[in-house]
Amino acid sequence: MNVLVTGGTGALGRHLVMQLRSAGHRARILSRNPRGHVDAVQGDLTTGAGLVKAVAGIDAIIHAASAASQPTKLRITDVVGTRRLLAMAREEGVKHLVYISIVGMEGIAYPYYKTKLAAEAVVKENIVPWSILRATQFHTLMETFLGGLSALPFVATVPFKWQFQPVDPREVAARLVEVVTHKAAGMLPDFGGPEVRDFKSVAESWLKARKSNKRLINLPLPFKFSRQVAEGHLLCPDHKDGKITFEQYLEVKYPE
Numbered sequence: 001m002n003v004l005v006t007g008g009t010g011a012l013g014r015h016l017v018m019q020l021r022s023a024g025h026r027a028r029i030l031s032r033n034p035r036g037h038v039d040a041v042q043g044d045l046t047t048g049a050g051l052v053k054a055v056a057g058i059d060a061i062i063h064a065a066s067a068a069s070q071p072t073k074l075r076i077t078d079v080v081g082t083r084r085l086l087a088m089a090r091e092e093g094v095k096h097l098v099y100i101s102i103v104g105m106e107g108i109a110y111p112y113y114k115t116k117l118a119a120e121a122v123v124k125e126n127i128v129p130w131s132i133l134r135a136t137q138f139h140t141l142m143e144t145f146l147g148g149l150s151a152l153p154f155v156a157t158v159p160f161k162w163q164f165q166p167v168d169p170r171e172v173a174a175r176l177v178e179v180v181t182h183k184a185a186g187m188l189p190d191f192g193g194p195e196v197r198d199f200k201s202v203a204e205s206w207l208k209a210r211k212s213n214k215r216l217i218n219l220p221l222p223f224k225f226s227r228q229v230a231e232g233h234l235l236c237p238d239h240k241d242g243k244i245t246f247e248q249y250l251e252v253k254y255p256e
C-alpha cells in the first residue's frame, strides 16, 4: 500500500514509518522540515502547504501529526489542519484515514484533550472513511513529564497519585499498521499499556534507571485535571494490550 504518515518524524510516527516499510508498504512522510528523511514531502497542516503533493497517489493515511508542544498552534494544526488534510484526501480518492487519539479524554479539563476531541469530531464527519485508535500515554511522554518535573536541582516534584498506563509507541505503531491495511472500522477498542502505575512509582523507576539521587517530593496540584488523572480517567484497565513495561523500556534506554 501507499501510506502517507503525517507526524512521521515524531515519537510514534518514526516507528510507523519503519514498520510500514519493513512490511513492504510505501510510507511517505509529511513534515515541516523533511531534510534527512527518505520519501518525505515538505508541508504544513497550519497553512495547507504541500498537502496536495503529500496525498497524491496515496491509498491510506495514518494521521499522527499534532501540535501538542505548540499551544498557540494547536487548534489550527490539529482541527483546521485535519479538516484540510481530509478535504485533500477526498479529492484524491484516499480510501482510509486512521487517526491516533487518546484514551479517556471526555470531560477532562485539559485544553489539549478538548482539541483532540474536536479533531476526532472532524474525522467522524466521514469526509474519508475512517478509523480512530485511542491509546494511553507513551513511555516517551512519561519521560517528557518527568524531565519537566525534575528540572530543579536535587529534587523531583511529582503528583504522586496521578495514574497512568504507559504504553510503548512501537506497539501502538504495530496496531496502527494492522488497522491501516484493513477497511475503515470507525471507533476501535482502546489500546493500553500492560500495567496501571501511580506516578510516584513511575518516577522512582525513572530516577533509579538514570542513577539519579534526586529526592522525590509529592506535588499535590489543586486542579480539576490533576484530580481526574489521579482518579484514573486516562486508563483502560480492560485493554492491557501492550506487552512492554515501563521497566523494560528503561532497561533498554539506560543499560547498566
Ligand SMILES: NC(=O)c1ccc[n+]([C@@H]2O[C@H](COP(=O)([O-])OP(=O)(O)OC[C@H]3O[C@@H](n4cnc5c(N)ncnc54)[C@H](OP(=O)(O)O)[C@@H]3O)[C@@H](O)[C@H]2O)c1
Pocket: 006, 007, 008, 009, 010, 011, 012, 013, 030, 031, 032, 033, 034, 043, 044, 045, 046, 063, 064, 065, 066, 067, 068, 069, 077, 100, 101, 102, 103, 116, 134, 135, 136, 137, 138, 139, 141
Ligand atoms: N505522546 C503520547 O503519550 C500519546 C498518547 C496517545 C496518543 N498520542 C497521539 O499520537 C500522535 C503522535 O504523538 P507523538 O507523541 O508521536 O507526537 P510528537 O513526537 O510531538 O510529534 C508530532 C509530529 O507532528 C508533526 N507536526 C506538528 N505540527 C505540524 C504541522 N503544522 N504540520 C505538519 N506536521 C506537524 C511533527 O512533524 P515535523 O516537526 O517534522 O513537522 C511531528 O512529527 C498525536 O496525535 C498524539 O495526540 C500521543
